[in-house]
Amino acid sequence: MADKYKAILQTELQNNDLPQSAKMVLDYLDKLKNFPLIIAITGESGSGKSTLVNALRGIRNRTEGAAPTGVVETTVEPTEYVHPEMPNIRIWDLPGVGTTNFTADKYLEYVGFEKYDFFIIVSSDRFRENDAKLAKEIQRMNKKFYFVRSKIDHNVRDEKEENPNFNEEDLLKLIRDNCTKELQDLGFESPKVFLVSCFKLHLYKFEDLCKTLMEELPEHQRDVLLLALPNISLDVIKRKKETLGSKIMWLSAASAAGAAVPVPGLSAGVDLSIIVSCVIQCAISLGLTPGLLQKLSDVTGVSLEDLKAELKSPLAGVKITSALVLQVLTRSAAYILATTVEEGARLVPVIGTVVAMSLSCATTYKALKYILNTLAEDTQRVFIKALGLNSPV
Numbered sequence: 506m507a508d509k510y511k512a513i514l515q516t517e518l519q520n521n522d523l524p525q526s527a528k529m530v531l532d533y534l535d536k537l538k539n540f541p542l543i544i545a546i547t548g549e550s551g552s553g554k555s556t557l558v559n560a561l562r563g564i565r566n567r568t569e570g571a572a573p574t575g576v577v578e579t580t581v582e583p584t585e586y587v588h589p590e591m592p593n594i595r596i597w598d599l600p601g602v603g604t605t606n607f608t609a610d611k612y613l614e615y616v617g618f619e620k621y622d623f624f625i626i627v628s629s630d631r632f633r634e635n636d637a638k639l640a641k642e643i644q645r646m647n648k649k650f651y652f653v654r655s656k657i658d659h660n661v662r663d664e665k666e667e668n669p670n671f672n673e674e675d676l677l678k679l680i681r682d683n684c685t686k687e688l689q690d691l692g693f694e695s696p697k698v699f700l701v702s703c704f705k706l707h708l709y710k711f712e713d714l715c716k717t718l719m720e721e722l723p724e725h726q727r728d729v730l731l732l733a734l735p736n737i738s739l740d741v742i743k744r745k746k747e748t749l750g751s752k753i754m755w756l757s758a759a760s761a762a763g764a765a766v767p768v769p770g771l772s773a774g775v776d777l778s779i780i781v782s783c784v785i786q787c788a789i790s791l792g793l794t795p796g797l798l799q800k801l802s803d804v805t806g807v808s809l810e811d812l813k814a815e816l817k818s819p820l821a822g823v824k825i826t827s828a829l830v831l832q833v834l835t836r837s838a839a840y841i842l843a844t845t846v847e848e849g850a851r852l853v854p855v856i857g858t859v860v861a862m863s864l865s866c867a868t869t870y871k872a873l874k875y876i877l878n879t880l881a882e883d884t885q886r887v888f889i890k891a892l893g894l895n896s897p898v
């Protein structure tokens with residue numbers, strides 16, 4: 506949470522104005538949830554732009570709602586795709602840069618460059634003149650770009666065909682060094698080049714692209730992007746859990762300040778609606794809603810039944826309702842209460858003495874953390890199952 510907000514909130518809490526501070530927390534988190542992140546995917550025709558748009562949205566090419574893709578040119582005008590679960594994330598599929606009648610500078614005007622937070626230039630095979638012109642023009646417009654070299658799975662397959670004993674790492678290095686050098690020759694000091702297969706985001710360097718974006722985006726957009734990413738690695742799942750965990754702290758304070766509904770088994774009252782929407786957000790970000798599990802099954806070919814067999818939390822893979830959350834909270838109440846005092850103490854430096862002392866804040870916090878942990882463990886198991894990995898969670 507932004508430091509300025511933290512300071513104001515702490516003052517409010519010290520003044521004991523709990524409803525006011527609860528409202529502030531909710532307003533702030535709501536703003537974060539709705540904060541727009543607008544990504545432009547550009548590059549030459551056929552480089553795999555639309556396929557990347559689909560992959561970022563966690564869906565397969567040619568499924569309903571997917572950006573049209575194919576071996577002949579398909580995208581003719583800028584088209585916006587909204588993330589299926591997070592409408593504040595908008596990904597723009599742009600027409601191939603060489604296919605319009607515009608030069609690179611006019612092309613950027615045509616696609617409305619100002620509105621994008623950053624560009625991803627997608628290039629397959631060789632680094633082309635159009636890639637170079639585009640990169641230059643984007644930089645001239647004071648916008649950021651990241652260079653994705655796509656269809657790496659093709660290159661690996663082709664190389665294997667010619668030389669079964671080839672070294673994959675050497676090949677990847679060769680491709681990356683070549684793209685980097687081309688960009689350096691154009692005057693970019695330390696260009697960011699990522700080798701990707703849109704069909705297999707967990708392989709090669711898509712994860713590095715995500716890490717770089719996390720480092721370079723402003724804090725509010727970093728969280729927005731992280732929580733919307735497909736689960737491409739155990740590390741991403743861990744980071745999602747941490748980010749959701751920090752939101753839980755603030756939501757607990759807001760929920761306790763609302764203190765309207767007594768939850769059976771927990772001695773203090775909480776605002777259940779806040780807890781329920783928080784649990785729903787966790788399930789969405791971790792990819793555990795029925796719709797997202799179905800999409801994962803479509804993308805990986807692992808049956809929905811097999812994925813669901815990995816779930817242990819009663820809140821995973823089902824429609825989350827207030828009644829269900831209440832049931833889970835009640836069932837885990839004994840465990841939660843047993844560990845509440847210690848957790849309350851941990852909240853003190855962050856939220857301030859008044860709320861930290863409030864048992865209902867600490868119990869809510871503990872309950873939500875407990876739910877988040879079990880959901881994150883489910884996500885890890887589903888991820889391992891989906892990718893056929895054998896490593897233990």
Ligand SMILES: Nc1nc2c(ncn2[C@@H]2O[C@H](COP(=O)(O)OP(=O)(O)OP(=O)(O)O)[C@@H](O)[C@H]2O)c(=O)[nH]1
Pocket residue numbers: 549550551552553554555556557566573574575576577578579580581600601655656657658659701702703704
């Ligand atoms: N093997 C492999 N094929 C890919 C990859 N990305 C895209 N393709 C294929 O490449 C072809 C072109 O992909 P599109 O996503 O339609 O390319 P595009 O850049 O949107 O093309 P235009 O809209 O015509 O500019 C399709 O047949 C995709 O299936 C990839 O990472 N690996």
Ligand SMILES: [Mg+2]
Pocket residue numbers: 554555556573574579580598
């Ligand atoms: Mg396209």
